[in-house]
Amino acid sequence: SRYTRLGIPVYNITSLIENGNRDNANMIHNPESIHKHVADEALKQYALLKMLPAHLADAHMAGDIHIHDLEFFAGRPLNCMQHDIRTFIKYGLKVDGTGDHTSIAGAPNHMETLMNHTGEIMLAAQQNMSGGQGMSLWNVFVAPFARGRTYDEIKQSVQMLVYNLNMAYAARGSQVPFTSMALEFGVPDFLKDETAYGPKGVEVGTYADFEEETRLIQRAFTETLLAGDNEGKPHLFPNTIYTLRPETMTSEYEDDIRLVHELSAKYGSSYFVNMFPKYRNKMANYMGCRTCLQDTWTGDWDQDCLRTGNLAYVTLNFPRIGYQSKDETQVFEYLDEYMDLAVETLMLRREQGLKCLNDFHILPFLKQQVAEDSYYRIQNSTLSFGFVGLNEMLLSLFGEGIENPDANKFGVKCLEYVNDRAKKLQEETGLRWSVLQTPAESTAYRFATLDKKQF
Template sequence: KGQVVGTYADFEEETRLIQRAFTETLLEGDNEGKPHLFPNTIYTLRKETMTSEYEEDIRLVHELSAKYGSSYFVNMFPKYRGKMANYMGCRTCLQDTWTGDWDQDCLRTGNLAYVTLNLPRIGYQSRDESQVFEYLDAYMDLAVETLMLRREQGLKCLNDFHILPFLKQQVAEDSYYRIQNSTLSFGFVGLNEMLSSLFGEGIENADANKFGVKCIEYINDRANQLKDETGLRWSVIQTPAESTAYRFATLDKKQFGDQAIVQGEGNANYYTNSSHVPVDTGLSLIEKIKIEEQYHSITPGGHIFHAFMGESYSDPDSLMSLTNKIARKSDIGFWAYSSALSFCLKCKTLMKGLNNVCPTCGEKEDVEWYDRITGYVQQVGRAKSASGGWNPGKRQELIDRRRFEDN
């Protein structure tokens, strides 16, 4: 049995040294010069660390963001925050707002399961706004039933099937994995298209957006009600929808025909992710923030804001200034500066932007693309020798993304 030799605060200098070394290693890229796709690096911003004392460390992180766009930022400034918020790169989140004890809420537990609600389909089926909530109730009833089955199966895997015995290790009087503290979440996709079907305009319209916020608040209220009824940890998440946004749009286009409002063209259709603004928006970055920040406090199970950066190399100091503004002046809880990259597999040249031809050796077929699919930075699968890649809907979304310059 180990002995307590101090608290986390006693090892701040060692932690900073590790963080700095880790970030410097990521800046170097892999042995071919490509970005390291894993592990995801998530940097938490607090008032205690957004000071001149930590400026050198923070700037190094923004060099990494400027080069590869792989860093994530957690914002602990908003009023809806507690003292701790742990994120995965895909956006799933654990906050210390369950019991108020960060150990119980954030450690040795996780996001057990979520079910995604197809919001555009609700829009197609509803005669008016009031019927939207009737459908939401019906969809959430199905989701609750499904999630309880998922939890029951999880308990069997943990307790009866002994699939992952290390999770059952005893720590004090409890098992290592505390399934009683894990989340069951309502996810959703396509709020923008649902609003378009109801109002003729999507989330960028102020009146439509007010109704959108009302709908997600309604789902969040149901999650809070279930907490009281069941004693379990219910939540709401912006589903990453790496395949679901494409699958739902494809199925709805087949079932509803021209009534279905989808992004993309031909067979490469997709729905806008969760409560995001469409990727081809004509809005400024600040206007985009003002819309999407309204949803972060009511999606405590996870959310993300994407700043899709331009093809020119970003300036770390400009990104630092933008980070400071987002952290201190918005309710954005989690975000990333996403950069499109190309890499020639033949001569190992790394390029900014989506390039079809390598400017160094002229290679056309084996130039791979990289960008953030919805959470993680991944290879797109453009290169001839690629072993996998994005589905047609996500590829079309990548092409459609409007990029923002940082200067």
């Protein structure tokens, strides 16, 4: 029989209080992080003992796969999200999703209010989700609120937001919320004829009318990041993602692009989305967890990329496959076995997510009504195969890593094999399957530790 006492040994709590825990670099050693770690341990054990079949729990414990965010499997099973600030521009903000326990704000009338809402939205949503929070096309959608403002006023508002995101010390276990912000250098062509919403949620023309304001907000954001905080340290959040498009990579935008390169040179903090390839279509967005959403799911950029995100991912231990396999055929047999485990786990997690949304009513921010729909679009969220250690797998199989042409070719073949499985699953289930390279500092260490013992 499986051990059923949930909790953490007393001596572990003593050590935790005295020495802290190093699993998460974003968390300080304080009462909140101690409380979070103890609760996490109990909830991880609950997921392994009560929610997962024995073969899935064993596969995780043995290190064949890694089931991320086990502590959130039961009550907070949805991972990350890309928000649509237009929703709150039009309808106002209930940070608890209902207004029963917090004050309710109407449609914002001033840029400063919208800056505050931006931070509150991402902080509130992280109370319902296990992963990061992002916003895309943000400076375009906010641009109508900058009309008639001086540049100094715009910059002051943006500074307020950036400091808010880095000082809202209220996320889980004394963290600031993990946030991502995708900025545009100008209004993308596909948005120019879209209805623009301004103060009080009123229609104010189209976004083509707000090109200048879009550019000023981006510049203010970049200059704020470039200045750092009062001591010159970089602002760690949001992960700032600049979108490179053919229509804005021109001499007209050269000064803005150079400023972002200056930010990259100083802090190395800029991310870029390359929208030049044809496969990108009109819209693609990213988050810190490496989730990518593109308008290739339904073909509607709004449905595919906003108010949804990654539901969950399970990571495959690639190096172990290399240690276990005697030939190429065995590699693909192990890939099949590990992917089967991941699929079963992810389907259970999605089922739990639906229960939390619809039956248990414990995710009210995500479930809140927007017109005729819920805010969070679970039907467009991704279920993902993660992987780590491709190079180490190839080292084991070939004696050399990805720098070796034969090893490199085989590595690509393995990734294509996983990606083909994701495509087949899309056809079989009607759900949005994908593949990502896991951000796996602690997962990779855990795999390596278990593999060292076994091999």
